[in-house]
Amino acid sequence: MSVSQNAGAKASSHFDAVIVGAGFSGLYQLHLLRDKLGRSVRVLEAAGGIGGTWYWNRYPGARCDSESHYYCYSFSRELQQEWRWSERYPEHPEIRRYLNYVAERFNLLPDIQLNTKVMRADFNDESNRWVIQTESGEQFEATYLVTAVGCLSTANVPNIAGLDDFGGDWYHTGHWPHEGVNLAGKRVGLVGTGSTGIQATPVIAEQAEHLTVFQRTANYSVPARNRPLDDAMQAWIAGNHDEIRLQARRTTNGHPFDIPELSALDVSDAERAALYEAAWERGGLRFRATFKDLITNREANETASEFIRDKIRSIVKDPATAEKLVPHDHLYATKRPPIDTNYFETFNRDNVALVDLKADPIDRIVKEGIRTQAGTHPLDVIVFATGFDALTGPLFGLNVHGSDGVALKDVWADGPRTYLGLQTPGFPNLFTITGPGSPSVLTNMPVAIEQHAEWIADCIAHMRDKGASRIEATREATEKWVAHVNEAAEATLLPMASSSWYLGANVPGKPKVFMPYAGGLAHYRQICADVAANHYDGFAIS
Numbered sequence: 379m380s381v382s383q384n385a386g387a388k389a390s391s392h393f394d395a396v397i398v399g400a401g402f403s404g405l406y407q408l409h410l411l412r413d414k415l416g417r418s419v420r421v422l423e424a425a426g427g428i429g430g431t432w433y434w435n436r437y438p439g440a441r442c443d444s445e446s447h448y449y450c451y452s453f454s455r456e457l458q459q460e461w462r463w464s465e466r467y468p469e470h471p472e473i474r475r476y477l478n479y480v481a482e483r484f485n486l487l488p489d490i491q492l493n494t495k496v497m498r499a500d501f502n503d504e505s506n507r508w509v510i511q512t513e514s515g516e517q518f519e520a521t522y523l524v525t526a527v528g529c530l531s532t533a534n535v536p537n538i539a540g541l542d543d544f545g546g547d548w549y550h551t552g553h554w555p556h557e558g559v560n561l562a563g564k565r566v567g568l569v570g571t572g573s574t575g576i577q578a579t580p581v582i583a584e585q586a587e588h589l590t591v592f593q594r595t596a597n598y599s600v601p602a603r604n605r606p607l608d609d610a611m612q613a614w615i616a617g618n619h620d621e622i623r624l625q626a627r628r629t630t631n632g633h634p635f636d637i638p639e640l641s642a643l644d645v646s647d648a649e650r651a652a653l654y655e656a657a658w659e660r661g662g663l664r665f666r667a668t669f670k671d672l673i674t675n676r677e678a679n680e681t682a683s684e685f686i687r688d689k690i691r692s693i694v695k696d697p698a699t700a701e702k703l704v705p706h707d708h709l710y711a712t713k714r715p716p717i718d719t720n721y722f723e724t725f726n727r728d729n730v731a732l733v734d735l736k737a738d739p740i741d742r743i744v745k746e747g748i749r750t751q752a753g754t755h756p757l758d759v760i761v762f763a764t765g766f767d768a769l770t771g772p773l774f775g776l777n778v779h780g781s782d783g784v785a786l787k788d789v790w791a792d793g794p795r796t797y798l799g800l801q802t803p804g805f806p807n808l809f810t811i812t813g814p815g816s817p818s819v820l821t822n823m824p825v826a827i828e829q830h831a832e833w834i835a836d837c838i839a840h841m842r843d844k845g846a847s848r849i850e851a852t853r854e855a856t857e858k859w860v861a862h863v864n865e866a867a868e869a870t871l872l873p874m875a876s877s878s879w880y881l882g883a884n885v886p887g888k889p890k891v892f893m894p895y896a897g898g899l900a901h902y903r904q905i906c907a908d909v910a911a912n913h914y915d916g917f918a919i920s
């Protein structure tokens with residue numbers, strides 16, 4: 379069956395579990411609940427195909443930043459042996475092909491209903507079941523509602539005056555047209571210089587007649603050093619499945635490399651520079667693991683930040699442009715660290731200009747283009763690489779109402795409050811994969827996703843074995859967990875980046891709360907395992 383077809387509804391709309399979302403999370407959760415536990419499951423997905431992030435994000439240059447051999451599932455050795463990645467960081471079509479392969483291999487498609495947007499979910503206190511309503515008016519009932527809606531799936535288009543007046547076309551990178559956009563001969567304005575903007579800039583510069591990058595926050599970026607995976611690397615990946623899997627599970631960020639027990643302040647200037655140089659040449663997110671204290675010690679971090687600032691100055695030929703690109707308002711890796719292929723080099727091209735919005739803010743969008751205080755930049759196309767209403771956005775989009783009709787949006791009005799990121803008091807039988815309060819976006823996400831999906835499946839098996847029908851996080855356990863999440867964030871430099879989407883700062887009106895759990899994935903995995911072993915301590919089961 380083609381995955382772009384709607385798999386068709388079963389006669390019954392009553393299920394043991396409804397899962398919302400068919401990306402990495404939803405696919406694996408379906409496999410576990412249906413094939414390991416024998417539960418009846420329906421996956422509801424708004425998109426016309428599976429893949430989640432990789433269904434929606436098709437902008438020029440869209441690819442993963444985690445390396446392919448660990449930006450994938452690890453639960454099946456056979457799957458890993460069958461699939462060959464072509465590159466160190468594959469582009470979006472290849473990741474989509476992989477997820478479609480997984481869906482077909484595990485026969486997941488018959489239980490996935492595409493083109494089905496969930497608009498509302500209400501918990502029925504009498505039946506202990508969720509009632510789920512879709513945009514087209516269908517209704518489903520399920521004992522368990524598992525949200526696999528992703529952390530970065532609600533596009534954030536900035537509210538800039540005059541967008542409706544614009545005479546050209548505009549796009550958000552997270553909703554890129556499937557047929558692509560022909561930028562040849564076009565004057566393109568790209569707004570946003572986070573990970574996406576940094577990936578897209580060099581590729582758009584090659585396609586367009588002219589590119590103007592509108593930068594609010596200068597960003598650190600390290601070369602990705604993408605390359606095809608040669609036979610030796612393929613053989614190494616195939617021969618080391620268990621070791622890669624185990625290593626990813628025992629590290630702070632779910633990446634299969636250890637962080638050395640070495641402080642950036644314990645070595646001589648020459649040694650430090652040599653280690654940074656080697657990490658720069660190796661490329662990728664591993665740069666942040668050069669020393670153990672880059673995320674915890676400001677002085678240590680400054681050495682990495684300064685190294686990258688110097689690199690920017692040495693790459694970008696025009697000193698004034700280079701200075702605009704050098705970040706001073708936050709430290710390296712305290713915002714989501716981008717990696718790139720020729721990002722800074724792109725500003726040496728004749729057809730690329732940079733507008734520093736801190737010095738020259740946007741006044742409004744006009745018919746001809748974007749008007750800043752200094753004047754109008756004529757444009758045919760505007761690309762918003764402005765990210766997402768991260769973590770809470772997709773959950774609020776579900777319009778979830780728990781016991782007594784209470785809305786999640788109201789309960790989280792001052793910021794998310796969860797127990798382990800998995801549940802919220804007042805919302806029984808609702809599980810969230812990689813929700814706020816869990817390591818989620820601070821990790822290589824497939825590892826965090828597998829841990830959550832497995833924990834949820836084990837919990838539902840436990841409920842079945844006990845003959846129980848209702849599980850709910852207690853308020854006491856939740857308050858303690860929220861305090862611990864805050865404490866873990868404060869022990870790092872991460873909350874210092876005041877414009878970060880980790881804090882919700884990119885969305886006007888969103889409470890500024892550091893949302894993910896910064897205590898490390900391995901540590902978190904142990905906490906979750908202990909909770910389960912201790913009779914699901916902190917959950918009320920009946």
Ligand SMILES: Cc1cc2nc3c(=O)[nH]c(=O)nc-3n(C[C@H](O)[C@H](O)[C@H](O)COP(=O)(O)OP(=O)(O)OC[C@H]3O[C@@H](n4cnc5c(N)ncnc54)[C@H](O)[C@@H]3O)c2cc1C
Pocket residue numbers: 398399400401402403404422423424425429430431432433435440441442443444449494495496497526527528529530531574772775776811812821822823824827
């Ligand atoms: C451009 C980009 C690059 C990334 N690169 C990396 C990387 O290199 N490494 C990494 O670890 N992570 C990366 N991420 C994070 C990425 O989101 C995760 O790695 C992973 O894909 C998340 O999978 P998921 O299934 O949890 O969520 P998603 O892939 O976001 O899937 C969620 C699905 O839920 C659906 N949905 C949401 N709301 C509803 C609703 N109301 N009704 C029905 N369906 C709904 C959406 O349509 C979507 O298909 C990247 C993210 C982006 C945007």
